[in-house]
Amino acid sequence: MVPHGPWHVHSGPSRLVKLPLFRPAIPPVTNPTPPASTPMTYRDAGVDIDAGNEVVERIKPAIRRTLRPEVLGGGIGGFGGLFDLSGKYREPVMVSGTDGVGTKLILAKQLNRHDTIGIDLVAMCVNDVLVQGAEPLFFLDYFATGKLDVATTVDVVGGIARGCEIAGCALIGGETAEMPDMYPPGEYDLAGFTVGAVEKAKLIDGSRVRAGDVLVGIASSGPHSNGYSLIRKILARAGATPDNGGLDVDVGGVKLADALMEPTRIYVKPVLELLARHDIHAMAHVTGGALVEKIIRVVPPSLALEIDTSSWPLPPVFDWLQREGNVPREEMWRTFNCGIGFVLMVAPDAVAAINADLDRLGLPHWQMGQVTTAGSGERLRIS
Numbered sequence: 001m002v003p004h005g006p007w008h009v010h011s012g013p014s015r016l017v018k019l020p021l022f023r024p025a026i027p028p029v030t031n032p033t034p035p036a037s038t039p040m041t042y043r044d045a046g047v048d049i050d051a052g053n054e055v056v057e058r059i060k061p062a063i064r065r066t067l068r069p070e071v072l073g074g075g076i077g078g079f080g081g082l083f084d085l086s087g088k089y090r091e092p093v094m095v096s097g098t099d100g101v102g103t104k105l106i107l108a109k110q111l112n113r114h115d116t117i118g119i120d121l122v123a124m125c126v127n128d129v130l131v132q133g134a135e136p137l138f139f140l141d142y143f144a145t146g147k148l149d150v151a152t153t154v155d156v157v158g159g160i161a162r163g164c165e166i167a168g169c170a171l172i173g174g175e176t177a178e179m180p181d182m183y184p185p186g187e188y189d190l191a192g193f194t195v196g197a198v199e200k201a202k203l204i205d206g207s208r209v210r211a212g213d214v215l216v217g218i219a220s221s222g223p224h225s226n227g228y229s230l231i232r233k234i235l236a237r238a239g240a241t242p243d244n245g246g247l248d249v250d251v252g253g254v255k256l257a258d259a260l261m262e263p264t265r266i267y268v269k270p271v272l273e274l275l276a277r278h279d280i281h282a283m284a285h286v287t288g289g290a291l292v293e294k295i296i297r298v299v300p301p302s303l304a305l306e307i308d309t310s311s312w313p314l315p316p317v318f319d320w321l322q323r324e325g326n327v328p329r330e331e332m333w334r335t336f337n338c339g340i341g342f343v344l345m346v347a348p349d350a351v352a353a354i355n356a357d358l359d360r361l362g363l364p365h366w367q368m369g370q371v372t373t374a375g376s377g378e379r380l381r382i383s
Contacts (some may be wrong), residue, residue: 011182027051036287045083046180051148054174058154062161066171070137081127081172083138091200095134098193099124103228107260109186111242112120114152116263117190118159119166120225123264126167126195127285127342130268131298133275134196134203136169143176146183159263167268169194202275206282206298213281213345213371215295215307216354219364220341222317224264224272226288227335231260234325259317267342272379274344278354286337292336295343296380299371304379320350331380 042049072082085092101120108117118141124134141160143153153176154376164171179233183189198204240246240256247257267285274280282298296305314322318338321327332338346354351367356366 001192006335015276024327025319042240046147047178048148050148052176052178054150055148055157059152059157059161062158063171066139066161066164066169068137068168068170068355069169071172079328081138081140081170083172083353085137085197089197092197093134093200093203095132095196095198096194097125097196098127098191099128100189100191101225102262103232104225105189107228110208111247111257111261113261114155115159116261117164118161119263119266120158121190121192122163122167122169122194123266124191124225126163126169126196126266126268127264129196131196131204131283131285132157132198132367133202133283134198135272136167136268138170138172138182138193139197140165140172140193140239141174142193143174143188144183144190145178145188145227147185148176148178152188156188160192162265163266166266169196169268172378194212204280206284206300209299209345209371210281210347211304211371211373212348214300214348214351214367215305215369215371216344216346216358217269217340217349217366217368218342218344218358219265219312220286220315220337220339221265222259222262222315223321223336224287226290226337226342230325230327230335231321234321234327238324241382249320251320256317256320264342270363271342271344271356273361274354274357277357278346278350280344280346280350280354284343284345286343287342290337291333291340291382292380298345298381303373304372305369305381306372307380307382309333309338309368309382311368312339312366329359330382340366340368343368 060076070084070088074082095305099121101117101124105117108114108307122139125139129136139160141157145153145154157174161171235241235246238246240249241256247255249256251259271283282294284298286294291307295307299305318332318336321336322332327335343355355365
């Protein structure tokens with residue numbers, strides 16, 4: 001028990017000592033907490049080093065499948081990832097990107113689907129650096145949780161490795177952080193980081209966009225990894241949960257849950273092939289801000305865009321979201337990709353050949369608009 005101070009009231013048969021009217025300053029208490037009888041370990045504090053080591057061992061085969069010849073030192077176990085650029089580029093420009101997957105993680109947890117969310121993480125990063133013509137070279141991930149669940153972590157990192165395989169980049173490093181009391185039980189968060197490279201002479205920065213250029217939109221696989229805070233609100237309004245079958249409703253021949261959890265499409269390999277064969281003036285990855293904010297970002301200030309939303313079909317999952325949430329049309333364009341995940345800006349005489357190659361690559365696509373000269377009004381017109 002910690003004493004309150006040096007002044008006390010004592011009663012006895014012969015005297016009474018009273019507290020003074022003004023008490024002097026009480027000196028600080030320095031009594032140490034007595035040592036516990038049982039030694040404490042890091043596991044007692046909530047960090048299981050053995051579980052972390054098990055995760056590393058179980059993910060090694062998936063990581064090895066992502067490695068490229070340029071990765072030095074085997075790619076696993078070092079303090080830093082090594083990547084050799086020598087001989088590959090004459091004037092390389094490094095292009096970096098980082099992103100997460102937002103609250104799609106909450107839906108993944110509710111559905112107990114953790115094996116594809118890593119693909120989303122990779123896609124959100126590599127598609128961004130692709131916009132400037134860069135080939136993603138390597139990827140790093142950050143996985144944070146309050147209590148490490150080995151099976152869940154292996155599923156998540158396995159998905160990251162699969163995304164890297166699809167993109168052709170090496171999973172060269174990562175961090176698995178177990179932080180007790182930082183996250184509720186079962187919760188985790190993700191962040192991804194990628195570095196790509198492009199020859200300086202082939203860097204795509206939007207400066208070559210001209211009035212009259214055509215917008216070729218390439219299909220998304222679904223909502224990708226954007227708008228899920230609104231999606232979850234719409235699910236709540238519709239009363240759709242994994243337990244009551246509400247996520248089993250049919251949307252275009254697939255269950256709603258499957259449509260919402262479909263991984264973000266990775267455009268890297270087909271678009272790099274297009275870049276090798278065609279003159280593409282600019283590109284855009286349609287993510288947060290969607291049709292309203294993302295495409296106009298790559299267009300010079302003297303130019304404007306006209307987008308015709310009737311030129312491609314609204315996928316059933318977006319139709320369901322708009323109907324059940326009573327979402328205004330303009331809000332749909334600002335929040336969701338609405339079926340367009342990646343946009344190319346090309347000269348009119350290049351459209352036919354690019355369309356033919358997109359057909360060959362199996363990517364649905366539409367001529368969705370054009371570049372115009374900017375006037376005194378809005379630079380973006382969506383109809």
